[in-house]
Amino acid sequence: TIRYLGRLYPQRVTTIDPAPPRYVGGASHSGGKDVIPFTLGPNNAIHFSGSINGSIPLDLVFDTGASVSVVAERASQAGIRRRNGKANTLSLGSVTIGELEFIETDYHGTLRADGIVGLNAFAGRVVAIDYDRRTMTIWHDRPPVDGYSALPLIWRYQQSLFPITVDNGCGRRTMLALFDTGSRWGLSVPNSDPLATSCPASPAIGQRTA
Numbered sequence: 001t002i003r004y005l006g007r008l009y010p011q012r013v014t015t016i017d018p019a020p021p022r023y024v025g026g027a028s029h030s031g032g033k034d035v036i037p038f039t040l041g042p043n044n045a046i047h048f049s050g051s052i053n054g055s056i057p058l059d060l061v062f063d064t065g066a067s068v069s070v071v072a073e074r075a076s077q078a079g080i081r082r083r084n085g086k087a088n089t090l091s092l093g094s095v096t097i098g099e100l101e102f103i104e105t106d107y108h109g110t111l112r113a114d115g116i117v118g119l120n121a122f123a124g125r126v127v128a129i130d131y132d133r134r135t136m137t138i139w140h141d142r143p144p145v146d147g148y149s150a151l152p153l154i155w156r157y158q159q160s161l162f163p164i165t166v167d168n169g170c171g172r173r174t175m176l177a178l179f180d181t182g183s184r185w186g187l188s189v190p191n192s193d194p195l196a197t198s199c200p201a202s203p204a205i206g207q208r209t210a
Contacts, residue, residue: 020123021086025096028125028138034095036136038062041112043184046129046136050092050117052102055080058114060092062136065180066118067158073106075114090121095138097121116182119160129181153179170198 023029038048046062058075069090071082082088082102090097100121126139154161154176161176166187173195177187189195 021100021121022098023095024098026094028095028140031140033143034093034138036093036095036138038134038136040134046181047113048092048136050090052080052115053083053089061113061116061182063116063180063182064119064160065178065182066116068120069100069102069118070116071102071104072111072113072115076104080114090117166195168195168198171195
């Protein structure tokens, strides 16, 4: 679920391929829940403190648009190393996640963090993002939520997609959208997309080049 400006937007993150990681610590490992505080970065990205393979505390971004977790160049330069395959461990507060795959990527200074926690870290779990309280709650099973409704996610091209219909007053289109907490926009489309070109003066749809 996502809570923003006092409203609750329930969603379910389904298990993705490859096989989910192994939770070896935290209350959600035994059927309870874990609450992780976060802050919002300059582009409204979710930042929280964590460690990779027992490292010093790192500034990590939670990005559902990333199918795999990432060690960025800032952490690599500090001596943080990933292990091959799924031999990595991620610690976030009381939560310890094992058998997790990381890759190393050089963002050339564009990522203002030490790394990215991708969707693969929470496969098989229920995650509630509360933007008002700045907390992320992790459950093993879906708890009772008033007003809950299932939002089907489609796992394709190593991304989590869901169908939407957009009407910006100049055109109407149904498409698959990427569920991306790493984006600063409510909706962003390529500059060449008909929704962007049909109403070029409309601020309703964000555009980004990278």
